[in-house]
Amino acid sequence: MTKYVYTFGGKTAEGNASMKNELGGKGANLAEMCLLKLPVPAGLTITTECCTDYYKNNCQLPKGLMDEVHAGIKKMEKIMGMKYGDPENPLLVSCRSGARKSMPGMMDTVLNIGLCSKTIPGLIKKTGGNERFVYDSYRRLIMMYADVVMEKAEGIEPADGQGIRKQLDDMLDAYKEKKGYKSDTELTADNLKKLAESFKARIKKVLRTEFPDDAEAQLEGGIKAVFKSWNGKKAVAYRRIEGIPDDWGTAVNVQTMVFGNMGDTSATGVAFTRNPATGDNQFYGEWLINAQGEDVVAGIRTPNPLNDETKNEQNKHMPSMQKLMPETYKELCEVRRILEDNYHDMLDIEFTIQDGKLYMLQCRVGKRTGVAALTMALDMLKEGRIDEKEVVMRLSPEQLDELLHPILDSTDEKKHTVIAKGLPAGPGGAVGRIALTSEKAKEYRSAKIANVLVREETNPEDVEGMRAADGILTARGGMTSHAALVARGWGKCCIVGCDAVKIDFAKKIVHIGDKQFKEGDVISLNGAKGWVYAEPVGMINATENPLFKKFMKLVDKYRKMGVRTNADNPEDAQNAINFGAEGIGLFRIEHMFYGKNSEKPLAKLRNMILTDNTKDRKAALKELEPYIRKAAKGTLKVLDGKPLTFRLMDPPLHEFVPKLEEKDKIKALAAERGMSQKELVKRISALHEVNPMMGLRGVRLGIVYPEITETQFRALFQATAELMTEGFDPHLEIMVPLTINVKELEHQKAIADRVQAEIEKKFGVKINYMYGTMIEIPRATLVADQIASVAQFFSFGTNDLTQMTFGFSRDDVNAIVKDYTDEKIIPADPFNTLDQEGVGQLVKLGVERGRSQRANLKCGVCGEHGGDPASVRFFYKAGLNYVSCSPFRVPVARLAAAQAAIEEERAK
Ligand code: ADP
Numbered sequence: 001m002t003k004y005v006y007t008f009g010g011k012t013a014e015g016n017a018s019m020k021n022e023l024g025g026k027g028a029n030l031a032e033m034c035l036l037k038l039p040v041p042a043g044l045t046i047t048t049e050c051c052t053d054y055y056k057n058n059c060q061l062p063k064g065l066m067d068e069v070h071a072g073i074k075k076m077e078k079i080m081g082m083k084y085g086d087p088e089n090p091l092l093v094s095c096r097s098g099a100r101k102s103m104p105g106m107m108d109t110v111l112n113i114g115l116c117s118k119t120i121p122g123l124i125k126k127t128g129g130n131e132r133f134v135y136d137s138y139r140r141l142i143m144m145y146a147d148v149v150m151e152k153a154e155g156i157e158p159a160d161g162q163g164i165r166k167q168l169d170d171m172l173d174a175y176k177e178k179k180g181y182k183s184d185t186e187l188t189a190d191n192l193k194k195l196a197e198s199f200k201a202r203i204k205k206v207l208r209t210e211f212p213d214d215a216e217a218q219l220e221g222g223i224k225a226v227f228k229s230w231n232g233k234k235a236v237a238y239r240r241i242e243g244i245p246d247d248w249g250t251a252v253n254v255q256t257m258v259f260g261n262m263g264d265t266s267a268t269g270v271a272f273t274r275n276p277a278t279g280d281n282q283f284y285g286e287w288l289i290n291a292q293g294e295d296v297v298a299g300i301r302t303p304n305p306l307n308d309e310t311k312n313e314q315n316k317h318m319p320s321m322q323k324l325m326p327e328t329y330k331e332l333c334e335v336r337r338i339l340e341d342n343y344h345d346m347l348d349i350e351f352t353i354q355d356g357k358l359y360m361l362q363c364r365v366g367k368r369t370g371v372a373a374l375t376m377a378l379d380m381l382k383e384g385r386i387d388e389k390e391v392v393m394r395l396s397p398e399q400l401d402e403l404l405h406p407i408l409d410s411t412d413e414k415k416h417t418v419i420a421k422g423l424p425a426g427p428g429g430a431v432g433r434i435a436l437t438s439e440k441a442k443e444y445r446s447a448k449i450a451n452v453l454v455r456e457e458t459n460p461e462d463v464e465g466m467r468a469a470d471g472i473l474t475a476r477g478g479m480t481s482h483a484a485l486v487a488r489g490w491g492k493c494c495i496v497g498c499d500a501v502k503i504d505f506a507k508k509i510v511h512i513g514d515k516q517f518k519e520g521d522v523i524s525l526n527g528a529k530g531w532v533y534a535e536p537v538g539m540i541n542a543t544e545n546p547l548f549k550k551f552m553k554l555v556d557k558y559r560k561m562g563v564r565t566n567a568d569n570p571e572d573a574q575n576a577i578n579f580g581a582e583g584i585g586l587f588r589i590e591h592m593f594y595g596k597n598s599e600k601p602l603a604k605l606r607n608m609i610l611t612d613n614t615k616d617r618k619a620a621l622k623e624l625e626p627y628i629r630k631a632a633k634g635t636l637k638v639l640d641g642k643p644l645t646f647r648l649m650d651p652p653l654h655e656f657v658p659k660l661e662e663k664d665k666i667k668a669l670a671a672e673r674g675m676s677q678k679e680l681v682k683r684i685s686a687l688h689e690v691n692p693m694m695g696l697r698g699v700r701l702g703i704v705y706p707e708i709t710e711t712q713f714r715a716l717f718q719a720t721a722e723l724m725t726e727g728f729d730p731h732l733e734i735m736v737p738l739t740i741n742v743k744e745l746e747h748q749k750a751i752a753d754r755v756q757a758e759i760e761k762k763f764g765v766k767i768n769y770m771y772g773t774m775i776e777i778p779r780a781t782l783v784a785d786q787i788a789s790v791a792q793f794f795s796f797g798t799n800d801l802t803q804m805t806f807g808f809s810r811d812d813v814n815a816i817v818k819d820y821t822d823e824k825i826i827p828a829d830p831f832n833t834l835d836q837e838g839v840g841q842l843v844k845l846g847v848e849r850g851r852s853q854r855a856n857l858k859c860g861v862c863g864e865h866g867g868d869p870a871s872v873r874f875f876y877k878a879g880l881n882y883v884s885c886s887p888f889r890v891p892v893a894r895l896a897a898a899q900a901a902i903e904e905e906r907a908k
């Protein structure tokens, strides 16, 4: 029989930290903490497999599961010395969700399960008549249970603001207001008792079922509800964004309750073993006296600081745990040490203090900003906790990317006044229009308008809007609130707990400090400091960080695959070299015909395109040649000593002349060229192709018009010769695009040889260059061995290769791809991340066949995929010599390549 239940408690456990797949992260780590002899309330974990079986089974618990659960509870009872459902000495439990990968706040947990009319009196007696505590726990159970088990798990979707939880919360608020209470803690036992009764009445009215007054029914309901929450709306949305598979399922942890709400010697809190925003080696956390679990995260009361060292804007006047409970604080510091020694990483922990006694309820490797990840990894190297390779593995490529992201320009920042301060929850800076709803943020995002999502507090329903926002600002919540956790996970600029923010939803306005804003007004955030500005502040890129440099040095030490860049001008090339590019993998000459300073060369190019005879074409090309030479020379000079792969002209020629329907442009061009509009229209029509992406482009241009390639060869060889005589060290690689067979290469090579001899003679130098080709048509991969007899290098053009392999038009296919990924017909957009299954096979085949002909064939990649970490890992395994990507992705590709090499070594 399948074992579904694993128990833990009493300083021992059936599971351990390595069993995340089976027990979920929470369950595995609870077991590990028991093995570390930390104080953990006894419990049991129902496996993720059980969740999967539950869904396979039409949402029925597997047969025999509850028997296994009861056997587990027996063990818990023995360890804890209480009995579940017992009238004298009742044990209460929580039902906690916990997937393999943490999904903060996305799934549900119910506390205080097992409280019912049978057990209430016993618990009161046991706690020395602490009625207030018991009824506080009871009303919490009712609120959570109604929401999670009776509403959500039943698939009831109430209208906005009509959910049972909201209704009960409103009742609680109204009651407090009637009594003139400011805080939950002022509610008396009697108040709470009355509230519980009216809650139950409301539940019956709204949900048409009774709140179950039976410990057994509550337990089974709780377990099922946690399984159900795996397929809750917000959990599903989160999985889509994070790429977590639907079939992983969640585990359920049934754990003995301990109580932080027993009075002033009880408390609950969350902490990070190091500062998750900066990475500083200081114990960082928040806690609340006389409170239960989710109170800290929910932002209902402002939490106290853990210690004096880490007080912030919001809680600087409040006493720390270090002050109020020095003994327990010391014990917690010891837990911190034990955990870091065991996990060799920063952890995020949840704890509760019941009447002075500390209990650990959760630990997991903590989310952190890119800056913090960098700082911690290098600190831990110094502390001897991890080695250099592990340092390299500690930053995800996305986090590295985040380090390269813009921050507010501090000089410009000084010219503006800070209008409000909150907690610095997410890194970087953001300047954008205020969006008051997730919908608005998404709307701005699709219109490519930078925006800042401003909310009272965020809840899990907001994830998509948070994703769409450039920055997030909330009025409430602490460093461990939902907004802070999610933003930090994504490396998104975020400020929380900014109480100067007052939102008026009805009027769509927001007050920040004494200023008033409409939705759509621009504000700026400094996420590292928690400062808000009323105007747009300038932004700059965060480079030149010495820690960053040190880290990248380690990255390069373990990296084996080369990283080049795609650049078409000296500035981009220099920028990429600064980011560590080892050469240019793709220089597109046609880029000189777009944008700034393109008028003159474009006019020459058009002359060439619009002639109808070879003689005129040659004359036009002769005038164009100096521009090509200058462009190539400028970038080759910057590259000095590093290779530059020059791709021969690739696009269909019609891209450079106006479209037939652009009447004004045709009129202007005809006038400029002194030809009739009719004649011009005729020549443009002659260029028309039904399917230009599969038409006259790439090497085909050079076969049909050999003079076009001849001109480019001349420009390139002359630029090279000139640089050599000027004392530079040009490493030219000429790349023929869109090749389908070796004859094309031979045809073009004959021209190159002729021009090379001519230039060598003229300059009296010997030109060394490499002659190679792009592999971007499936046929080329099949005949790669033949192609390699002439080509000295291959560069896989994975954009076109994907287009031609899928038969997906790059320019039109977006909408289709979206449906395909939504329907899970394909796992991801193949233009973003390489389709390893299909296109990847062609890449491997091309490399293999090519090298069967030419053992030292150099192989690289120059498609967009060269900057995608998952694709880079694949290219490494496929044996490529280098990837090439846009300048800003170069550090990311370097890191992905190093990680691939380390992973390969570790797998051995
Ligand atoms: P999440 O995954 O959303 O963090 P948890 O299962 O960790 O949900 O539960 C949220 C909070 O509830 C915990 O941080 C803890 O404070 C409280 N809690 C859960 N189980 C118990 C328990 N057995 N005793 C006391 N508090 C608990």
Ligand code: MG
Pocket: 350, 362
């Ligand atoms: Mg938790």
Ligand code: MG
Pocket: 650, 737, 738, 776, 797, 800
């Ligand atoms: Mg191409």
